[in-house]
Amino acid sequence: MGMILKEIETVLRERGVAPSRFGRTAVNDPRLVFDLRRGRRLTPANDARVRACLQSLRGGN
DSSP: OOHHHHHHHHHHHHHTOOHHHHHHHHHSOTTHHHHHHTTOOOOHHHHHHHHHHHHHHTTOO
């Protein structure tokens, strides 16, 4: 499991966010988390969007 996926899984669990909701919010793709679990890799642009969404969910805005 990649480092970004571990971070996503932690935030999903801690905040009670559904994987599809996270993907839709982060990159407008409800399949994002499911695809990452199957080995999908993020583009640099999507990586930045996911990290910004993680930071927001952690209250780091």
